[in-house]
Structures are given as C-alpha cells and as structure tokens.
Amino acid sequence: MNSQGRAPIRFTLNGQRYELTREDVEARLIDVTPDAIRKHAVRINGTWFPAIQAFEAATGIPRSEFISHTARRHLAALGFEVAGNVEPRTMAPPLRGAAAASTPPRPAAATPVEVGGEWHTEANVQAALVTALAREGWRILSVANTATKEHGIDVIASRDGRTVGVEVKGFPSRNYADPARAGEAKRTSPSTQAGHWYSQAVLAAMRLRSKEPEWGSVIALPDFPRYRDLHAETAGSLAAAKIEVWWVDEAGTVQRP
Incomplete structure (x- = not known):
C-alpha cells in the first residue's frame, strides 16, 4: 500500500x-x-x-x-x-x-457524464459506479475489463472494514453496438433481454454469497423502470439472501439502500 x-x-x-x-x-x-x-x-x-x-x-x-x-x-x-x-x-x-x-473543467450543459455511446451500457454504468465509490472513500480492489468480457467479479471495493463484490449490468439497446450492424434492430426486445440480464446478475450475486460469505454481494443496475419492476418482484428473496441492489442514474449518481 x-x-x-x-x-x-x-x-x-x-x-x-x-x-x-x-x-x-x-x-x-x-x-x-x-x-x-x-x-x-x-x-x-x-x-x-x-x-x-x-x-x-x-x-x-x-x-x-x-x-x-x-x-x-x-x-x-x-x-x-x-x-x-x-x-x-x-x-x-x-x-x-x-x-x-480551484478551476475544474465545466461539464457541458444538460449533458450526462458518459464514457462513450449510450449512458446505460455496462461499461458506462461500471465507470460511473467506480467513480462514485472512489469519491466516497472506497478502496477499489479490482475492476473487470468489460470491453474484453473479462470473467470474474466486475468490481471489488472495501471501506471501513467491509468488502463488497458488485455484479454490474447495463440496459439493452435496441440496436447492435457493432458498427458493422449499425442501424440493424435486434430481434430480442430490450425488455425481454433485460429480464435475461437481470437473472444472470442475480445468479452471479448468489454465487458470490456462497463463495465469499463475509463479503457484501451487490448488483448494480442502470435505473430503468423495467429493472425496477423486476427488482420489486424479487426484493424479498434478495433481501433474505442478503443481496443488495444499487441503482446508477444517467447523471452517474449511485443510490444504495
């Protein structure tokens, strides 16, 4: 250190x-x-x-x-x-x-902080989360490379003797990110795909609870109504499993329980 x-x-x-x-x-x-x-x-x-x-x-x-x-x-x-x-x-x-x-850069008016592309991609949500945690005094222990689909826990952070592992998901776009398929609409609707991504996040969080029972297990999601509805349907089970859900909005603000 x-x-x-x-x-x-x-x-x-x-x-x-x-x-x-x-x-x-x-x-x-x-x-x-x-x-x-x-x-x-x-x-x-x-x-x-x-x-x-x-x-x-x-x-x-x-x-x-x-x-x-x-x-x-x-x-x-x-x-x-x-x-x-x-x-x-x-x-x-x-x-x-x-x-x-004393003279920080000025953000463009009414423009959210983004890494590039839509604010709700997994990479952007992860970047916003890491930035917010670092500013709040969390020590970032590791960050997975979403661009290469690196396996493992997306973000591991600690503060005040508590360590958390965070599974990060974005929200599906209607079109492909691949420039070669630009303008081509996906066959699966964003709402349906979001359900699959939410299920994957829950499974990853449950596996982390078993692997690292002393850690906090967290799911970080962009704040979309679809994810809010899915969370409302599973909130009781997630709470019983001691799995938290953190919400990241378009401005990069992180809302936690």
Whole structure:
C-alpha cells in the first residue's frame, strides 16, 4: 500500500498484466504539460489532464492500445477525480497548481457524464459506479475489463472494514453496438433481454454469497423502470439472501439502500 493509503490496482490490457499505484501516476505526471481537454479529464497533482494522456504517461502504454473508458476507469480506481464531457480549452493556456485546483473543467450543459455511446451500457454504468465509490472513500480492489468480457467479479471495493463484490449490468439497446450492424434492430426486445440480464446478475450475486460469505454481494443496475419492476418482484428473496441492489442514474449518481 502506498503513502496515500491506497493499494495498487492490477489489470490486464491486451493480454498483458500491469500494476499501478497512485504514487506512480503522480510521479510520472509531474513534468507533463496537459494537452487540450476535449471530453474526459482527470485531476492529478492539482492539474487537469485528458484521461487518455494521463494514463499513457503513467503506464507507458500507447494510447492507440486503449480507449478513454479504460483510462478513466483505472484512474478513478486509484482515487483520482475524473470529469466527463469537458469543453475544450482553446483560448487560455493550461492552468497548473493551485489555480487549476480551484478551476475544474465545466461539464457541458444538460449533458450526462458518459464514457462513450449510450449512458446505460455496462461499461458506462461500471465507470460511473467506480467513480462514485472512489469519491466516497472506497478502496477499489479490482475492476473487470468489460470491453474484453473479462470473467470474474466486475468490481471489488472495501471501506471501513467491509468488502463488497458488485455484479454490474447495463440496459439493452435496441440496436447492435457493432458498427458493422449499425442501424440493424435486434430481434430480442430490450425488455425481454433485460429480464435475461437481470437473472444472470442475480445468479452471479448468489454465487458470490456462497463463495465469499463475509463479503457484501451487490448488483448494480442502470435505473430503468423495467429493472425496477423486476427488482420489486424479487426484493424479498434478495433481501433474505442478503443481496443488495444499487441503482446508477444517467447523471452517474449511485443510490444504495
């Protein structure tokens, strides 16, 4: 554990294993001049950087090998403040030090924070959850890579002696995410598919209760009426099994019991 009181994070990217600490990031960004921020930003050493630039400088991984969601997710897991949909700086030079700390990027008006695409994808819901937990003082122990469909618990976090494992689900889109099938409607309706995803989440949460009985078992879902209805039908059973459901809304706010 580093001097900031945070454990290093470990992750796999393009088949390679990496370990990163908050100290590593801060040390490697000390003399780096921020690029213009267009969308996703992270504050390090009192200065706002594009998330992709900061992650590239901290890890040495070329930005061509990862997406902004990956950078944002891992930096948030280390407790750094992140912001999304930031207006580009075109007039003034980048601020540094105390001035930057008091002048955070401004989110675009009435635009939710997103990693890219629809706000309710699994990747976006997971990123919003990790960001919210890190800001509340949770220590993020591990985060699964949703882009590669990495197996295992999606998010493991701890605070005040309590560890939770979180199964994250998105809400189905009406169309395929694959650009090759853009504009093609799915045969299965989002409502029906959401039922399947909800069932998968419940099964994963029950398995975690058996595997790690001392942990809290949590399901994190985007706040949609369909999921609310499914939860209402199963709330009693989930409570008996000591499984919590956390709701993530379009603004990235996490509602917990």
